[in-house]
Amino acid sequence: MAKAPVEAPAPLAGAFDVGGFRSELLRWFNENARDLPWRKTLEPYHVWLSEIMLQQTQMDRAVSYFERFLLRYPDIVSLAQAHEDEVLKLWEGLGYYTRAKNLLRAARVVLKEHGGTFPANFEAVRALPGVGPYTAGAVMSVAYGAHRPAVDANVERVFSRVLDIDRPVSAPEVKRRILAAAWELLPPGESRAFNQGLMELGALICAPRSAECQRCPVSRHCLARARGTVNLRPVPKPKPEVVRVDMACGILLTEGQVFIQKRRPNDVWPGLWEFPGGVLEPGESPEEAMVREFREETELSVRPEGKIAVVRTSYTRYRITLHGFFCRAEPGQDPKRDHRLHEAVEARLVSPTDLLTFAFPSGHARLTSRMLEDVRLQTLLSAVD
DNA sequence: TATCCGTGGCG
DNA sequence: TCGCCAAGGAT
Numbered sequence: 001m002a003k004a005p006v007e008a009p010a011p012l013a014g015a016f017d018v019g020g021f022r023s024e025l026l027r028w029f030n031e032n033a034r035d036l037p038w039r040k041t042l043e044p045y046h047v048w049l050s051e052i053m054l055q056q057t058q059m060d061r062a063v064s065y066f067e068r069f070l071l072r073y074p075d076i077v078s079l080a081q082a083h084e085d086e087v088l089k090l091w092e093g094l095g096y097y098t099r100a101k102n103l104l105r106a107a108r109v110v111l112k113e114h115g116g117t118f119p120a121n122f123e124a125v126r127a128l129p130g131v132g133p134y135t136a137g138a139v140m141s142v143a144y145g146a147h148r149p150a151v152d153a154n155v156e157r158v159f160s161r162v163l164d165i166d167r168p169v170s171a172p173e174v175k176r177r178i179l180a181a182a183w184e185l186l187p188p189g190e191s192r193a194f195n196q197g198l199m200e201l202g203a204l205i206c207a208p209r210s211a212e213c214q215r216c217p218v219s220r221h222c223l224a225r226a227r228g229t230v231n232l233r234p235v236p237k238p239k240p241e242v243v244r245v246d247m248a249c250g251i252l253l254t255e256g257q258v259f260i261q262k263r264r265p266n267d268v269w270p271g272l273w274e275f276p277g278g279v280l281e282p283g284e285s286p287e288e289a290m291v292r293e294f295r296e297e298t299e300l301s302v303r304p305e306g307k308i309a310v311v312r313t314s315y316t317r318y319r320i321t322l323h324g325f326f327c328r329a330e331p332g333q334d335p336k337r338d339h340r341l342h343e344a345v346e347a348r349l350v351s352p353t354d355l356l357t358f359a360f361p362s363g364h365a366r367l368t369s370r371m372l373e374d375v376r377l378q379t380l381l382s383a384v385d
Numbered sequence: 386t387a388t389c390c391g392t393g394g395c396g
Numbered sequence: 397t398c399g400c401c402a403a404g405g406a407t
Contacts (some may be wrong), residue, residue: 025392030398033399051403051404052401052404054402054404054406055401055402055403055404056390056391056392056403056405057391057392057403058392058393058401058402058403059402059403060394061392061393061402062403076387093391093392094391095390095391095392095393096390096391096392096404096405097390097391098389098390098406099405100402102405102406117406129405129406130405130406131405132403132404132405133404133405134403135403135404135405138403149386150403151401152403152404153402154402154403155397155403172386199403200393202403203402207400208399208401209396235401239399239400240388242398242399268388268391269390269391272401313391313392314391314392314393314405315389315390315391315392316388316389316391317389317400353401357394361391362391362393378395380392385403
């Protein structure tokens with residue numbers, strides 16, 4: 001006997017007022033949509049760029065990057081012709097740099113395979129590097145009005161409350177249920193406003209810590225609101241333990257120039273530039289670690305010439321204290337010719353002011369500005385090795 | 386499927 | 397100072 005087909009659980013209860021939810025959300029969004037730069041047009045390139053920049057990034061931070069980016073690359077063809085270093089420089093400080101690399105790759109795909117016109121069907125958009133299910137749905141619905149849901153963390157939070165889901169939204173089954181609810185609620189012909197409305201609601205009203213239910217246009221549909229569990233939703237996912245790390249790096253000065261190296265493509269901070277350095281070993285001083293790391297990464301022997309600054313930075317679960325030093329090559333070496341790279345794909349000697357044209361991870365960028373302000377810099381630069 | 390990728394703001 | 401993030405995708 002054949003197995004009985006597994007019935008997909010109806011995401012919404014039978015009594016759920018789908019029509020009311022749709023019209024109340026659409027009305028609210030129509031009256032409360034923020035005036036954002038990427039909402040000025042429905043140009044697919046603008047919508048796509050904004051969605052990539054907004055991945056894991058707060059809206060306020062993305063706005064200035066978006067405007068600068070469009071000034072430099074007004075259309076996809078100009079972006080496709082760009083150099084990766086320049087794209088990364090425009091992305092500097094925004095984080096998740098693979099996004100920028102994939103953006104450039106995708107622009108080149110659009111140029112070669114779609115004649116420079118952004119594709120207008122879901123599968124082609126989804127196939128672009130850096131475009132996942134959320135971004136494909138968002139671009140298709142916002143740029144073209146396609147009947148596709150766009151479920152991001154905002155929408156997951158909204159539904160975790162509307163449906164009063166008592167498990168972390170990271171669970172695949174919960175994600176499936178929320179996606180199904182998003183499909184069921186999606187109003188034919190109005191996906192553009194509806195998807196943006198859900199996200200806007202999550203950003204402005206149904207916020208992570210401070211849900212303002214008294215201002216919420218759909219609170220009468222919200223199960224968590226009825227049960228008094230709003231502040232318990234979404235159920236948080238257990239977080240990995242924070243790891244504290246001390247690092248040290250050396251800014252090597254030679255003949256008025258500074259040594260930098262470019263990080264490998266598949267590592268942390270892919271394609272960004274940095275000063276050689278690394279993690280302190282147990283019992284090691286920052287100076288000792290800097291000298292050791294410099295030798296391991298470049299085969300150059302250096303000696304410290306004074307501390308520049310200590311900057312704090314972090315990524316994912318790491319909290320980093322970065323010690324920055326001036327340093328100088330030991331006699332008998334020419335940094336330009338004698339380096340052998342082990343942790344980088346390229347090295348350069350550049351003048352201190354030219355450092356500002358290279359993209360650095362945040363910690364190294366702040367160290368750079370501290371160095372440029374340092375009164376000892378000119379003396380050290382002009383000194384003979 | 387769990388983990389990895391950044392960052393600056395906020396209470 | 398510190399914990400907790402905030403509009404995902406790739407592997």
